[in-house]
Amino acid sequence: MAQDKIHETWSSRTMFLLATVGAAVGLGSLWRFPYITGENGGGAFVLLYIGFIVLLGLPAAGIELALGRLGKQSPLGTMKKLVERGQNFTFWKVIGVLSLLIPFFAMTYYSVIASWTFDYFLKSVTGQLQGIKVQEAEDLFRDFLSSPLRMLCWYTLYIAVVVFVIGRGVRAGLEKASTLMMPALFLLLLGLVAYAALYGDFGAALTFLFKPDFSKVTATTFLLALGQALFSMGIGVGALMTYGAYLSDDVSLPRSAIIVGLSVTFVSLLAGLAIFPFVFSFGLNPGEGPGLIFVTLPLAFGQLHFGTVLGGAFFLLMAFAALTSSFAMLEPIVSWLEERQGWSRMKLAATAGIAAWFVGLAPLLSFNVWGSIKLLPFVALIKDKTIFELFDFVVANLLLPANSILIALFAGWALSRASLQTELRLTPLKMAYTTFVAKVGAPAAIFVIFLSSFS
Secondary structure, three states: OHHHOOOOOOOOHHHHHHHHHHHHOOHHHHHHHHHHHHHOOOHHHHHHHHHHHHHHHHHHHHHHHHHHHHHOOOHHHHHHHHHHHHOOOHHHHHHHHHHHHHHHHHHHHHHHHHOHHHHHHHHHHOOOOOOOOHHHHHHHHHHHHOOHHHHHHHHHHHHHHHHHHHHOOHHHHHHHHHHHHHHHHHHHHHHHHHHHHHHOOHHHHHHHHHOOOHHHOOHHHHHHHHHHHHHOOOOOOOHHHHHHHOOOOOOOHHHHHHHHHHHHHHHHHHHHHHHHHHHHHOOOOOOOOHHHHHHHHHHHHOOOOOHHHHHHHHHHHHHHHHHHHHHHHHHHHHHHHHHHOOOOHHHHHHHHHHHHHHHHHHHHHOOOOOOOOOOOOOOHHHOOOOHHHHHHHHHHHHHHHHHHHHHHHHHHHHOOHHHHHHHHOOOHHHHHHHHHHHHHHHHHHHHHHHHHOOO
């Protein structure tokens, strides 16, 4: 059967780690994590975040990697294999379905935002942002969003890059891209931090990010730190299961999870040190999310020495972070198609990419010509959401928490402890704790986050 096909494997643990860190470090890590850290107690939030990473994030990531390596197939192929091997309820196969649907739909709307980095990279290196004023920066961004054709061109190019890399395979595509992009991302980030230390308000950024302010720590702070810890590790998306399937048996999963967790935290904090010195130096608002990236920072770069080079480096950094995440979104779908079709890898990637491109047209057009369309006006919770906002809400607030809970419950209650231990190779005490996390800790924590998103 086609489903028994063995996929390509990573050439080394280093290649696996580069790709997995790249999958976890996306645009959200670069603008959301530093901001919520500063707004929720600085160093106090960082301590909470690291605590939740250790207590829940690392065990959950290890479990998902273990499931992937046990099945050695796409998420759906893996879940079918594990369910049939353990004679478990067929219901558990829904994890495999969700682990394909989530990255597919996330890819469709994430690529819309991510492709903006291409446009702003070009604007930066051609000097269009040099000396720009507040109103000009806002008008530039507004004009871009009001041009569906311009957005469509960059969106199409972005999808094409992702398809090309994934179409070349694990070693010739994912590994080579990760070998180029991840070291470049780190170097660009370090260079921006060095420049920020020289020409920005570095002291204010350090205080904002790291000075513990326990007066700001509330129940909401705990929920934010918990959610960031779980989802910054890529729990429930399907990427960890897919990347784990390509991993050789001699690689330690717990150690790999620790390295990924530390790397993601390090990159996120470095991003804060690269961005916020300029924000505070110019008296700008650090809490603008996408607006910070595409309006506020171009304004700051336009006033700085070597602003053209600095802005170009920044948007290249953002593009690399976006692309490595998008590779991890398309790979599970291509992996599944590879098990079912005898086509070339490039043809499979193109098929998946074209499908994502078509679906993504709806959220893209919701920024302009379809901006007034509300798909579910009769549902009070989401009646005012645009198509883009609806896609994001369904994936991030419904499907992702549901799949994360199901993965943990399956590993804790349906999968044999011996199977899990075969992959994780933990001491009895650590294995007992990991089992507890799977059975109770992670499901309960994610369910609380799920409920809080509706409050």
